[in-house]
Amino acid sequence: MDFTVEYTPTRDEVARALGQGVKRQLSALRVALPAILVLAGAACAAMGGIGLAAGMLAGAVAFPVALTWAINRAARRQLAYLCVPTTLRVTGDGYECRTDQYTTALNWSMFGNIVNTPEFWLFFIGKQCAAFLPRRAFDPDQQAALDAHFAARRSTGPSVT
Structure with missing residues (x-):
């Protein structure tokens, strides 16, 4: 060969490739952190810490969105170079x-x-x-x-x- x-x-192709690579690279984190936040939020709610529980549950929802945004931002910085x-x-x-x-x-x-x-x-x-x-x-x-x-x-x- x-x-x-x-x-x-x-630009779109590079962003997709880098996004796919980083998502595979961070796959355990993408699942584990929201799961931990949900469990901790449930525990806080059970102990009466409703405000803290709501914050943790919101963090569990926001984390995947924030991670995707961060990956796309990092990819955009490399577009001119690639x-x-x-x-x-x-x-x-x-x-x-x-x-x-x-x-x-x-x-x-x-x-x-x-x-x-x-x-x-x-x-x-x-x-x-x-x-x-x-x-x-x-x-x-x-x-x-x-x-x-x-x-x-x-x-x-x-x-x-």
């Missing part, structure tokens, strides 16, 4: 991403988890989403080659889902 493609990521004409060279060892502002080379071996979505391949180092490749940048044969490569890594190495 060795191919080069050129594309320009759109939404530029980009050249990707993909090989069996990894990929290189080149723009007028930067060049980044990443080996597949550094990613412990590669998540396939209908729109992206999301790359994780530990639990942190570190990079993504948009499927639309590749033709169907290249997409199939990447899917096969990641499937082969799944059977011999780190997790690819």
